[in-house]
Amino acid sequence: MELKGVGVGRGLAVGPVLCMPDPLEEPALVRRTTDAAAEASTTRAALSAVAAEFAARGATAGGTARDILEASAMMASDPTVLADVDDRIAHGLTGERAVFEAFRVFESALIDLGGRMAERACDVRDVSRRVIARLRGVAAPGIPQATEPYILCAGDLSPADAAMLDPDLVLALFTRDGGPSSHTAILTRARAIPAVVGIGADVHLANGETVIVDAARATVRISPTELEVSHARRVIADRASAASVPLRAGALADGTAVPLLANVGTHADAEAAVTLGAEGVGLLRTELLFFDWVVAPTVEEQRAQYTEVFRRFPDQPVVVRVFDVGADKPLRFVPTGPPEPNPALGNRGLRALRRNEWLLRDQLEALALAQAETGADLRVMAPMVNDADDAAYFVDLAHEMGVQGVGMTVEVPSLALLADQVLEFSDFASIGTNDLTQYTMAADRMLGTFPQYQDPWHPAVLRLVKMICDAGAAAGKPVGICGEAAADARLAVVLVGLGATTLSMTPVALADVRAELALHTLAEARMLAARALQGRTAADSRARASVALH
Secondary structure, three states: OEEEOEEEOOOEEEEEEEEOOOOOOOOOOOEOOOOHHHHHHHHHHHHHHHHHHHHHHHHHHOHHHHHHHHHHHHHHOOHHHHHHHHHHHHOOEOHHHHHHHHHHHHHHHHHHHOHHHHHOHHHHHHHHHHHHHHHHOOOOOOOOOOOOOEEEEEOOOOHHHHHOOOOOOEEEEEEOOOOOOOHHHHHHHHOOOOEEEOOOOOOOOOOOOEEEEEOOOOEEEEOOOHHHHHHHHHHHHHHHHHHOOOOOOOEOOOOOEOOEEEEEOOHHHHHHHHHOOOOOEEEEEHHHHOOOOOOOOOHHHHHHHHHHHHOOOOOOEEEEEOOOOEOOEOOOOOOOOOOOOOHHHOOOOHHHHHHOHHHHHHHHHHHHHHHHHHOOEEEEEEOOOOOHHHHHHHHHHHHHOOOOOEEEEEOOHHHHHOHHHHOOOOOEEEEOHHHHHHHHHOOOOOOOOOHHHOOOOOHHHHHHHHHHHHHHHHHOOOEEEOOHHHHOHHHHHHHHHHOOOEEEEOHHHHHHHHHHHOOOOHHHHHHHHHHHHOOOOHHHHHHHHHHHHO
16 A cells, blocks of 8 residues: 655655554543642642653753753743643642643644744643643653664654654654644754655554655555565665765756755754755854844844854855744744734734844844955845835845845745846845745645645745746846755756756755756756646646656
8 A cells, every 4th residue: 555645855764663652532521539739739740740851851852852842841831821720620620631621722822823833732732641641640642662763653743752753763754644844844854854744644554564655756655565675675775875975066967057055043054064065055044043032132243143154154155034033933032013813924024124123234234244254155135025115125225234145035925926026126036935835825834734735836836936937037136945845856856947046955955955956957857847837736746747757
């Protein structure tokens, strides 16, 4: 049997499957028979233990995983939630039911906020389940414990579980839910773990059963034949051998250069990009350098941070996105006003910066100083640009502050439709496919609710990409891709065929994309793009390009 989903990466894996345990049953709605004070004390102890467990796991994991797990620890000790739990126990509920109901209210509130807050709802659910498991004295839900490599099968993964995946043990994974921009997809791609998400069906497998996960083909083969297993192992060995070949610049089979850049948000990301052969930075997410800051960084503090990144890429382009603040990227030192019903459509990106121009001026000044100090090939772009007026404002201000090489991040369909206007005076454009897909398809990329509409393979998104690339070609201006789509090796070929001049991605995807591009000429890439554009759905566009590939 073969299952189809959305592939993450190009990896191939074969091995025994381990399935995530079934979720805990909802606590019964019954009145407690214990003393209220004793029940509250026991429940508080469980909450405290779970918070400590998250904090300890975060300290061990480090990096992005640490941030995710520390946030979960804070949820387990949130004073408002704790007070709600105590109140529900005082009114007759058991500790289990009180935790379930209090965290369900917390979860619903986050979903209503949308954006990154909605994404955290999955974490809230995970915290609640772990506390209830501790109260029941049973194993907490989560990734199976194993000492030998395996392939993970799950309905979905909480961000906390995805953050703790061990690449030395987890050969690959496949999930019922999730889309190409889901937290699971992003974190597994960052760990170079092949995945197929969104297969759309519950799969009941016996632990130890052999499966083949092919992320490039977005398939999961259940109970493969000996011949299929042998072939898969041979392909894996061949790819491992190819990976030892010295790094080279990105190019198509006919020699057409396609610079492969890296998306980075920390100094560790930048170091990994250098090691993995990035030809520069296509997206420096500056807000991540200051994500935990309470007070706005000074010009000098910013200059020091930027300089450290720039020095790693001498004689290579470094594309910097100014603070993309608001919605799923809150910065505590930037006032964005009262909570909004739909923050992804509200005061975020350049909109928020125009209301706090002092911050934008400081950042542009710091970038100019860092460039002067390092001689970096600096290009600066603004997020959430809506039209030519927004673009002109940013270009003029950047020039005033001493920054040249000014462009736009194309994330909003309106800017794609007006790309010809904007590229008259902008030096370049970079397409953020995550947001462009979300806004084009009206499907919140943080929720994963409608994966068929959260897929950059959708022909509506591809047609907008082509429109932007055509405008760039007409104006003689480069158009790059900086969204997750560039990390999908097969889609990367299509994007080049649509006219993208550079591709920027998470560093671990560079090798896969480099290898895939080398298999196709520019004429072939254009043919694949033309076929994909004729699709009716994301799955249809992907299938049309896949048929053409073979």
